[in-house]
Amino acid sequence: MILFRNAAILDPALGQILSPRDVLVKDDQIVEVSERPLTTTTDQSIDLHGKILMPGLIDCHVHCMASNLNLGTNANMPNVLAVLRAIPIIEGMINRGFTSVRDAGGADWALAEATRTGLVKGPRIFPAGRAISQTGGHGDFRPRSDIMEPCFCSQKLGSISRIADGIDAVRFAVRDEIQKGASQIKIMASGGVASPNDPIHFLGYGRDEIRAMVEEATNAGTYVMAHAYTSLAIRRAVECGVRTIEHGNLADTEAAKVLAAHGAYAVPTLITYEALFSEGASYGFPPEAVSKINAVREPGMRAIETLAQAGVKMGFGTDLLGESQRLQSEEFRLRAQVLGNLEAIRSATTYAAEIIMGIGRYGTISPGAVADLLVLDGNPLNDINVLLGQGEHMLAIMKDGKFHKSLV
Numbered sequence: 001m002i003l004f005r006n007a008a009i010l011d012p013a014l015g016q017i018l019s020p021r022d023v024l025v026k027d028d029q030i031v032e033v034s035e036r037p038l039t040t041t042t043d044q045s046i047d048l049h050g051k052i053l054m055p056g057l058i059d060c061h062v063h064c065m066a067s068n069l070n071l072g073t074n075a076n077m078p079n080v081l082a083v084l085r086a087i088p089i090i091e092g093m094i095n096r097g098f099t100s101v102r103d104a105g106g107a108d109w110a111l112a113e114a115t116r117t118g119l120v121k122g123p124r125i126f127p128a129g130r131a132i133s134q135t136g137g138h139g140d141f142r143p144r145s146d147i148m149e150p151c152f153c154s155q156k157l158g159s160i161s162r163i164a165d166g167i168d169a170v171r172f173a174v175r176d177e178i179q180k181g182a183s184q185i186k187i188m189a190s191g192g193v194a195s196p197n198d199p200i201h202f203l204g205y206g207r208d209e210i211r212a213m214v215e216e217a218t219n220a221g222t223y224v225m226a227h228a229y230t231s232l233a234i235r236r237a238v239e240c241g242v243r244t245i246e247h248g249n250l251a252d253t254e255a256a257k258v259l260a261a262h263g264a265y266a267v268p269t270l271i272t273y274e275a276l277f278s279e280g281a282s283y284g285f286p287p288e289a290v291s292k293i294n295a296v297r298e299p300g301m302r303a304i305e306t307l308a309q310a311g312v313k314m315g316f317g318t319d320l321l322g323e324s325q326r327l328q329s330e331e332f333r334l335r336a337q338v339l340g341n342l343e344a345i346r347s348a349t350t351y352a353a354e355i356i357m358g359i360g361r362y363g364t365i366s367p368g369a370v371a372d373l374l375v376l377d378g379n380p381l382n383d384i385n386v387l388l389g390q391g392e393h394m395l396a397i398m399k400d401g402k403f404h405k406s407l408v
Contacts, residue, residue: 001024001025001026001031001040001041001042001043001044002024002025002042002043002044002045002046002401003022003023003024003025003038003040003042003044003045003046004022004023004024004025004046004048004053004373004375005022005037005038005045005046005047005048006020006021006022006047006048006049006050007020007021007022007023007048007050007051007052007053007375008020008048008050008051008052008053009021009023009033009052009053009054009365010052010053010054010055010345010376010379010380010381011364011365012054012055012342012345012346012349012350012363012364013346013350013364015342015346015381017052017379017381019035020048020050021033021034021035022034022036022037022038023053023365023373024038024040024042025371025373025398025401026401027401028370028371028400028401028402029368029369029370029371029401030365030366030367030368030369030370030371031367032367033365033366033367046407048375051375051376051377051395052375052376052377052378052379052380052386053365053373053374053375053376054345054349054365054373054374054376054380055349055362055363055364055365055369055372055373055374056097056098056099056100056362056372056373056374056397056398056399057096057097057098057099057100057316057348057349057352057374057387058098058099058100058101058102058315058316058348058349058352058353058356058362058363059093059098059100059101059102059123059316059317059318059328059348059352060101060102060244060267060315060316060317060352060355060356061102061104061246061267061269061315061317061318061319062093062101062102062103062104062107062317062318062319062320062328063103063104063105063106063107063160063319063320063321064086064089064090064093064101064103064106064107064111064122064125065082065083065086065103065106065107065111065157065158065160066089066106066160066320066321066322066325067082067085067086067089067158067322068085068158068284068321068322069276069280069283069284069285069321069322069323069324070284070285070286070322071159071160071321072286073284074158074159074160074321074322075156075158075159075160076156076158077156077157077158079156079157079158081158082156082157082158083111083157086107086111087120087122089325090111090115090120090121090122090123090125091120091121091122092325092326092328092390093122093123093325093328094121094122094123094397094399094404095390095391095397095404095405096328096329096389096390096391096394097329097374097387097391097394097397098123098328098348099123099124099372099397099398099399100123100124100125100126100352100356100358100362100372101123101124101125101126102126102128102183102184102225102355102356103125103126103127103128104128104131104160104186104225104227104246104317104319105128105129105130105131105160105161105186106130106158106159106160107125107127107128107129108127108129108157108180108181108182109127109129109180109181109182110181111125111127112124112125112126112127112181112183118402121404123399124372124399124400126183126184126356127181127182127183128177128182128183128184128185128186128225129177129180129181129182129186130159130160130161130162130177131160131161131162131186131187131188131227132161132162132164132170132173132174132177132185132186132187132188132213133161133162133163133164133187133188133204134163134164134165134188134204134205134209135163135165161188166209167208167209167212170205170209170212170213170216171212171213171216173213174212174213174216174217174220175216175220178216178217178220178222182222183222183356184217184222184223184224184225185213185216185217185222185223185224185225186224186225186226186227186246187204187205187210187213187224187225187226187227187242188204188205188226188227189203189204189205189210189226189227189228189233189236189237189242190202190203190204190227190228190229190230190233191204191229192227192229192292193273193276193292193293193296199292200229200230200250200292200295200296201230203232203233203236204233207236207239207240210224210226210236210237210240210241210242211240211241214240214241214242215241218241222357223242223243223244223357224241224242224243224244225242225243225244225245225246225267226242226244226245226246227246227247228242228245228246228247228248229247229248229249229250229296230250231250231251231252231254231255234248234251234255234258234259235254235255235258238258238259238262238264239258239262242264243264243265244264244265244266244267244315244355245259245264245265245266245267246267246269246317246319247267247268247269247296247300247319248266248267248268248303248307249268249273249296249297249299249300249303250296250299250303251266251303251306251307252303252306253306253310256306256307256309256310256312257310259307259310259312260310260311260312264312265312265313265314265315265351265354265355266304266307266312266313266314266315267314267315267316267317267355268300268303268304268307268314268317268335269317269318269319269331270300270301270304270331270334270335271318271319271320271327271328271330271331271334272318272319272320272321272324273293273296273297273300274297274327274330274334275320275324275327276290276293276297276324277293277294277297279323279324280293280324283322283323283324284322301334301337301338304335304338304339305338305339308338308339308343313351313354314339314343314347314351315347315348315351315352315354315355316331316332316335316344316347316348316351316352317331318331326390329387329388329389329390330388332344332345332348332380332384332387332388333384333385333388335347336384341380341381341382341383341384342381344384345380345381345387348363349362349363349364350363350364351363358370370400370401371398371399371400371401372398372399372400373396373397373398374394374396374397374398375394375395375396375397375407376393376394376395377393377394377395378393391405395407
């Protein structure tokens with residue numbers, strides 16, 4: 001057992017720093033949080049002297065396997081190379097204090113198992129397997145030609161997506177991803193930036209196809225997360241049962257009301273557009289994709305304000321690719337500019353825990369929760385910079401009751 005003494009606890013749900021308390025960890029769980037000193041015999045006792053203790057962070061939209069900004073190139077990498085290039089990406093995530101991540105296409109059960117067992121240093125991964133896209137949609141990276149070659153997307157580990165068209169085919173795709181270990185299902189419900197042939201306004205799947213995928217996910221006890229930019233794409237996806245909208249940069253008041261009315265979540269990913277705008281071309285982002293960035297970059301900041309005003313809960317997401325993965329924590333800075341520090345923190349703790357269906361287990365420091373903990377040298381409620389960078393302000397990082405980074 002490990003005992004943290006005199007810890008000033010950041011409680012995201014309450015939005016407060018609680019007076020110093022003792023926190024007892026046994027195996028992978030928090031078993032007691034006490035305002036009075038605990039006298040339990042422990043293997044290790046650490047006096048935090050009032051330093052901030054907060055829950056581990058959760059990123060609800062990552063691509064662990066996307067080591068290349070050009071996703072078409074990424075999908076063509078040899079399988080072994082694709083996996084080896086993913087290892088430093090996920091280690092970087094936990095170094096920044098992200099103890100859990102929800103992968104939005106690419107990571108599979110095997111990679112999640114590798115971090116769960118400690119074979120690879122990294123966060124807990126909730127994998128979506130391969131995202132499901134229609135032909136010519138956001139998951140189809142084949143170039144335009146007179147004859148479309150068969151899709152390679154189900155063969156290479158570096159691919160984040162697979163192609164499925166029609167109700168029977170999308171039902172099979174969902175069942176197949178769940179059989180392979182997907183925690184949730186990712187679908188493409190509008191055009192996107194990184195793909196070559198689908199303008200932002202494209203709607204992607206028909207309503208009957210979306211409903212079929214939602215039904216299959218629900219039958220398996222899970223849910224659908226949908227890539228969607230425009231108000232129409234957002235509204236029709238949510239009306240068809242989609243639980244979380246990814247990106248949502250062009251959300252307007254009407255879309256925000258639909259999200260709120262259905263109790264659906266939004267997962268904006270602001271930092272990826274800043275990264276693509278400033279360095280995408282230099283790292284090989286395709287020219288046809290570079291031209292799409294400005295259509296969603298600036299509206300994204302306005303969209304999160306619109307969503308917040310409607311009462312939509314927003315999870316923390318980054319969606320970074322390739323060399324830009326190092327900018328993960330910068331998402332806090334962008335959100336805090338519009339929503340304030342507390343809401344930015346809640347997006348990566350309280351709301352994120354709801355999204356990954358982990359209420360009471362993640363994003364909180366309370367008895368029965370998983371022992372994912374960060375010891376900070378400052379208060380992020382006052383200074384969001386404490387959570388930025390590569391974990392420089394994190395004195396200790398614990399995942400599942402084990403130190404990834406230790407004070408001693």
